[in-house]
Amino acid sequence: MNADTGGKAPRALVLGAAGQLGREVADELRRRDTEVLAADRARADLRDTEATAELAAEFKACAVYNCAAYTDVDGCESDLELAMEVNGHAPGRLAAALPSDCRLIQVSTDYVFDGRGRRPYRESDATAPQTAYGRSKLGAERGVLEAGGLVVRTSWVFGPEGRNFVSAIASRIGRGESLRVVSDQVGCPTYAPYLARALVDLDAAGASGIVHYCNTPATSWHGFAVAISEALGLNVPIAAISSSDLTRPAVRPAYSVLDTARFEALAHREAESWRPGLDAYLDRLRQGKAES
Ligand SMILES: NC(=O)c1ccc[n+]([C@@H]2O[C@H](COP(=O)([O-])OP(=O)(O)OC[C@H]3O[C@@H](n4cnc5c(N)ncnc54)[C@H](OP(=O)(O)O)[C@@H]3O)[C@@H](O)[C@H]2O)c1
Numbered sequence: 053m054n055a056d057t058g059g060k061a062p063r064a065l066v067l068g069a070a071g072q073l074g075r076e077v078a079d080e081l082r083r084r085d086t087e088v089l090a091a092d093r094a095r096a097d098l099r100d101t102e103a104t105a106e107l108a109a110e111f112k113a114c115a116v117y118n119c120a121a122y123t124d125v126d127g128c129e130s131d132l133e134l135a136m137e138v139n140g141h142a143p144g145r146l147a148a149a150l151p152s153d154c155r156l157i158q159v160s161t162d163y164v165f166d167g168r169g170r171r172p173y174r175e176s177d178a179t180a181p182q183t184a185y186g187r188s189k190l191g192a193e194r195g196v197l198e199a200g201g202l203v204v205r206t207s208w209v210f211g212p213e214g215r216n217f218v219s220a221i222a223s224r225i226g227r228g229e230s231l232r233v234v235s236d237q238v239g240c241p242t243y244a245p246y247l248a249r250a251l252v253d254l255d256a257a258g259a260s261g262i263v264h265y266c267n268t269p270a271t272s273w274h275g276f277a278v279a280i281s282e283a284l285g286l287n288v289p290i291a292a293i294s295s296s297d298l299t300r301p302a303v304r305p306a307y308s309v310l311d312t313a314r315f316e317a318l319a320h321r322e323a324e325s326w327r328p329g330l331d332a333y334l335d336r337l338r339q340g341k342a343e344s
Pocket residue numbers: 067068069070071072073074092093096097098099118119120121122123138159160161162189206207208209210214
């Protein structure tokens with residue numbers, strides 16, 4: 053958000069503001085004295101390019117944070133048309149329709165890669181999405197980049213205001229259910245408030261192109277489930293299973309660790325560990341302030 057605001061507080065439009073990331077981005081911007089228009093789907097449907105671009109222009113936004121997406125990875129396989137419309141075409145169309153002093157910050161995903169990598173994926177690595185969701189998100193990247201927007205890829209997001217892996221595991225442990233979790237998919241959990249901070253930092257730094265951001269260290273879903281159980285102080289047995297033991301419409305990447313060196317150079321800091329984020333999340337869950 054580098055536009056000259058003439059001494060007035062900068063303004064930003066957040067799309068998908070009722071989602072787990074959108075809420076955190078709006079909060080983070082407000083903490084930085086930015087005036088925020090936090091728009092949920094009812095207020096701004098990403099597919100309605102004209103109305104959304106008009107909303108950004110009327111609000112005099114210097115940046116539009118697109119946290120809106122059709123995020124049901126399995127649902128995207130059966131409703132490709134919706135996936136392509138919301139995730140694939142709408143962000144680029146919107147980026148091109150924004151006023152010249154306002155740019156789109158698009159949140160993208162590790163699913164643009166084929167998951168067969170053996171070292172963390174760099175921004176310049178070849179993409180080869182294996183799912184409808186991944187293909188749709190990759191489509192948006194191209195459109196947003198062409199229009200001068202910023203693309204930030206991330207992975208395994210968990211936020212206090214969302215239904216996610218942490219809330220699912222914590223509630224299953226709470227119900228005393230036995231747990232079987234895949235150990236052959238490796239990636240990086242990412243705490244939504246840290247991601248929100250990274251997005252705002254990257255915009256403030258004037259970053260362009262594609263940037264990877266996720267938390268450390270890499271782990272498997274099984275390793276993450278064990279960490280959740282330990283952080284809850286309940287060392288319940290969790291069976292490690294293989295992806296082939298589960299039948300799901302969309303194939304999950306076996307390896308989706310993102311290399312965050314470019315983020316670190318731009319933000320002048322390391323990407324956070326997810327562990328304190330997990331503790332903060334579970335504290336909120338205990339206080340009844342997070343969704344379970
Ligand atoms: N969650 C992850 O693990 C993960 C990993 C990598 C990247 N990402 C990306 O991170 C971003 C944020 O994801 P999230 O985890 O916050 O997902 P989320 O909690 O599902 O939030 C997405 C939001 O988008 C809204 N939305 C859906 N269709 C829309 C439309 N046509 N117009 C406007 N809003 C619409 C949804 O509203 P409704 O609920 O009303 O449909 C929801 O509030 C997405 O771009 C996602 O692809 C997520």
